[in-house]
Amino acid sequence: MPASTTPVLPTDPGARKAWSYYVGxxxxxxxxxxxxxxxxxxxxVIVKRTELQKGQGDEITTLITAKLQGAPRVGTERLEGTExxxxxxxxKIKIGLIREGVNVGSIMDEQRTGQQLGAIGxxxxxxxxxxxxxQFVHCHIAGDVGVGSCMTNVRGADGNFxxxxxxxxxxxxxxxxxxxxxxxxASALTDANVMTLTTLxxxxxxxxSKMYGGINGASKxxxxxxxGKSVFVACLPPEVMADLRNDIxxxxxxxxQNALVRNMGAKAGPFVExxxxxxxxxxxxxxxxxxxxxxxxGGAVTAARSFVMGAGAVAFAQGKKGLKDGLTVExxxxxxxRGHERVIHMxxxxxxxxxxxxxxxxxxxxxxxxxxRAPGGDI
Numbered sequence: 001m002p003a004s005t006t007p008v009l010p011t012d013p014g015a016r017k018a019w020s021y022y023v024g025x026x027x028x029x030x031x032x033x034x035x036x037x038x039x040x041x042x043x044x045v046i047v048k049r050t051e052l053q054k055g056q057g058d059e060i061t062t063l064i065t066a067k068l069q070g071a072p073r074v075g076t077e078r079l080e081g082t083e084x085x086x087x088x089x090x091x092k093i094k095i096g097l098i099r100e101g102v103n104v105g106s107i108m109d110e111q112r113t114g115q116q117l118g119a120i121g122x123x124x125x126x127x128x129x130x131x132x133x134x135q136f137v138h139c140h141i142a143g144d145v146g147v148g149s150c151m152t153n154v155r156g157a158d159g160n161f162x163x164x165x166x167x168x169x170x171x172x173x174x175x176x177x178x179x180x181x182x183x184x185x186a187s188a189l190t191d192a193n194v195m196t197l198t199t200l201x202x203x204x205x206x207x208x209s210k211m212y213g214g215i216n217g218a219s220k221x222x223x224x225x226x227x228g229k230s231v232f233v234a235c236l237p238p239e240v241m242a243d244l245r246n247d248i249x250x251x252x253x254x255x256x257q258n259a260l261v262r263n264m265g266a267k268a269g270p271f272v273e274x275x276x277x278x279x280x281x282x283x284x285x286x287x288x289x290x291x292x293x294x295x296x297x298g299g300a301v302t303a304a305r306s307f308v309m310g311a312g313a314v315a316f317a318q319g320k321k322g323l324k325d326g327l328t329v330e331x332x333x334x335x336x337x338r339g340h341e342r343v344i345h346m347x348x349x350x351x352x353x354x355x356x357x358x359x360x361x362x363x364x365x366x367x368x369x370x371x372x373r374a375p376g377g378d379i
Contacts, residue, residue: 007116009333009344019122024329024344027129032287033137035228035270037310037316043225045233045309046137047354049317052095055060058165062091062315064357082115084318090354091362093315094166100128101345105338107270121344122331128153129346133327135288140352141314142233142290142305142366143171148379150288166353175361177203178295178368179301189295189303193370194243197252200234201279204308206345207365208232211310221282221310221363227267231282237289239371239379244283246372256283281308290369291379302379303368312355313363319349 005017009019015215023221028034038044068086073079102124104117132153136164139145139154143163145168156162178184182203211221223230245253263269263277274285293303322326327348334343355362373379 015236019118020329020331021244021344023122023129023331024327026126027133027329028327030126030130031134031274033134036224038225043222043230043311045224045226045311046314046316049093052317052319052367053214054377055129058096059092059094060103060311060315060317063088063364064091064092064353064355080223084102086155090359091315093317093351093353094165095317095319095351097347098132098164098228098348099345099347100125102133103341103343106341111181117342118333118344118362121342125331125346127346129329129348130325135163137287137314137316137352138290139168139177140166140354141307141309141364143168143354143361144290144305146290146292146305147302148289148291150379151290164351166351169356169361171366172360175364176366176368177207178305180369182367186295187297187363189301189368191301191370191372194247194372195236195240195306195367196247196368197244197278199367199369200244200281200283200308204234204281204365204367205281208308208310211365222312223340224309224311224313225251226282227264229280229282231277231280232308232310233280234283234306235286236283236306237286237291237304237371239289239374240304240306240369241283241285242374243369255267259324268302288378295368301370304371304379306369307368308365310363313361314352316352317350 009374033046036045037048039048039050051060052058068084070084073082102121104121135151135154139151139161145154154161161168178186179189180196180199180203182199184193208221224233228231248256253276256278257272260271260275260277260282271282271284276283290305292303292305293299295303318327327350329346329348331344331346334345335341336343354364
């Protein structure tokens with residue numbers, strides 16, 4: 001029997017389970033959107049549903065209750081027969097299985113390098129899963145995978161988004177702004193129509209305020225709880241954030257960051273490097289971006305999509321009882337080439353979707369703008 005059949009993962013069931021927990025927790029905590037996730041009742045941007053961890057089943061329904069509208073009965077006016085009926089709309093989320101594996105090489109590789117192949121494989125899978133979850137959730141919020149080199153972990157062989165069970169939901173026109181003022185025709189957008197302070201503080205604010213009151217048939221948006229503060233959360237791709245910082249100037253940006261620390265204290269930590277706060281809006285830079293073609297004259301302009309969200313904009317669910325703080329992952333080991341090479345593979349059960357109300361996005365708006373390309377022009 002070849003010596004290379006020696007396992008690279010722990011053989012003790014408890015130790016292997018600990019390694020699996022490590023991958024799930026590291027991935028869940030490293031990925032960008034972890035700072036916006038919370039359980040039921042947390043008023044987080046992304047609500048983690050845990051019902052399917054407690055038993056069988058693969059689908060959860062999220063209910064949104066429409067706000068009451070209309071004048072009351074006054075004085076001796078008859079109330080009976082005029083009561084307003086509660087209306088609810090549902091968003092279903094179905095979970096599914098993902099698997100990934102890594103060939104960590106042979107025992108001779110371990111002998112030659114002096115490195116633990118199992119530990120290396122564990123770290124590589126944790127890093128991959130963190131990036132995958134980050135890109136996966138981003139695409140569900142944006143409603144599109146876009147173009148460019150950012151979303152490599154979620155694209156199938158055809159270049160399109162590779163779903164688990166839930167498809168991407170396009171952004172409806174009532175919850176979409178185009179251009180710095182929010183009212184530019186898609187065909188008229190130019191590269192110069194970039195994100196500005198006014199875009200967020202006036203145009204987006206006006207739209208959010210209408211949603212906040214549930215005006216014009218919109219579902220009522222609530223501010224999200226982030227670090228103990230009630231805020232709207234604006235997520236901007238790197239190029240868009242650069243345009244915004246250029247618009248407000250260095251002194252303006254320092255003031256935003258000071259406001260962030262002043263309002264959130266130690267809990268501002270995850271946001272300090274790329275974020276700032278202005279008028280109870282947390283503005284943060286995403287690691288990646290959604291870039292969309294077909295704008296401008298002849299469809300020659302590429303736009304970058306930012307989004308502003310409140311509480312409960314996204315639902316995330318996972319199966320398998322296990323981690324409360326992280327994603328439940330199972331690690332297993334196998335061999336290739338008649339036991340010569342070792343393969344570590346993982347599996348997890350989860351999915352996500354943007355919450356909808358009357359076929360419209362709930363608790364979020366998308367903002368499509370031009371942007372200043374970084375040197376080299378790649379996105």
